[in-house]
Amino acid sequence: xxxxxxxxxxxxxxxxxxxxxxxxxxxxxxxxxxxxxxxxxxxxxxxxxxxxxxxxxxxxxxxxxxxxxxxxxxxxxxxxxxxxxxxxxxxxxxxxxxxxxxxxxxxxxxxxxxxxxxxxxxxxxxxxxxxxxxxxxxxxxxxxxxxxxxxxxxxxxxxxxxxxxxxxxxxxxxxxxxxxxxxxxxxxxxxxxxxxxxxxxxxxxxxxxxxxxxxxxxxxxxxxxxxxxxxxxxxxxxxxxxxxxxxxxxxxxxxxxxxxxxxxxxxxxxxxxxxxxxxxxxxxxxx
Numbered sequence: 001x002x003x004x005x006x007x008x009x010x011x012x013x014x015x016x017x018x019x020x021x022x023x024x025x026x027x028x029x030x031x032x033x034x035x036x037x038x039x040x041x042x043x044x045x046x047x048x049x050x051x052x053x054x055x056x057x058x059x060x061x062x063x064x065x066x067x068x069x070x071x072x073x074x075x076x077x078x079x080x081x082x083x084x085x086x087x088x089x090x091x092x093x094x095x096x097x098x099x100x101x102x103x104x105x106x107x108x109x110x111x112x113x114x115x116x117x118x119x120x121x122x123x124x125x126x127x128x129x130x131x132x133x134x135x136x137x138x139x140x141x142x143x144x145x146x147x148x149x150x151x152x153x154x155x156x157x158x159x160x161x162x163x164x165x166x167x168x169x170x171x172x173x174x175x176x177x178x179x180x181x182x183x184x185x186x187x188x189x190x191x192x193x194x195x196x197x198x199x200x201x202x203x204x205x206x207x208x209x210x211x212x213x214x215x216x217x218x219x220x221x222x223x224x225x226x227x228x229x230x231x232x233x234x235x236x237x238x239x240x241x242x243x244x245x246x247x248x249x250x251x252x253x254x255x256x257x258x259x260x261x262x263x264x265x266x267x268x269x270x271x272x273x274x275x276x277x278x279x280x281x282x283x284x285x286x287x
Contacts, residue, residue: 036264043261046254056223063246063255067225071140071236074228075219076208078144079151084201086148087155095163096185111153122150123217131218138235143219147211151204158203162196163189195277202274209266212240221245239263
């Protein structure tokens with residue numbers, strides 16, 4: 001009798017937990033879906049070719065986000081070109097070369113700490129160091145270097161974890177055939193973890209696209225159309241910074257929603273690309 005009562009209570013408890021779990025999952029999905037739908041419904045009707053292809057002019061009153069799109073592309077290119085070699089190189093050293101486990105653990109702890117620091121603190125440090133100490137001023141290059149520091153832990157940790165998944169027998173087999181350390185890493189280890197490297201790059205691009213606080217301090221918010229090299233030394237607003245300026249400073253909520261819709265679509269595409277890349281390399285490994 002006592003066992004039946006305990007069994008009934010346990011079944012009721014399990015049933016209650018399942019109901020709470022489904023409610024939590026449903027509420028989360030509903031919130032995310034409603035936000036996505038709301039932004040797309042408000043933003044897509046305001047996206048026009050004129051908005052995407054013109055430069056804003058305060059004399060004529062026209063609004064365009066072409067400089068902001070180009071500034072975003074410039075910052076993404078420069079940041080990825082710097083952060084990927086640094087992050088992958090640091091991960092290779094920590095995983096394949098370093099023999100001092102204490103130093104490795106300290107660096108890993110520092111990377112985890114850097115990942116949790118608010119982006120506005122990165123912006124303050126970037127403004128004081130890159131803009132003032134190195135005398136770069138508010139520029140896309142200063143913003144890119146700040147984003148490099150922000151995204152370095154992500155690329156390093158994803159690459160490092162991916163390197164650890166390569167079986168040790170692969171390395172030993174290559175060493176047994178007479179290959180050197182760097183040749184083993186280049187021809188055996190890196191091809192086996194390229195999915196982690198690409199995933200880290202895609203996640204970094206997503207974070208770069210969504211960053212605004214750090215860039216307000218370092219890159220500025222000028223809507224000027226510049227070439228690639230001249231633009232790096234000039235102040236410029238990315239799409240997220242432009243969204244803030246149009247919504248907060250100018251009250252142009254239609255333009256802000258259009259930019260939000262563009263950023264949302266880009267984020268969804270980046271997440272989809274990351275998932276497809278991970279699946280592709282997972283299938284390749286299984287074969």
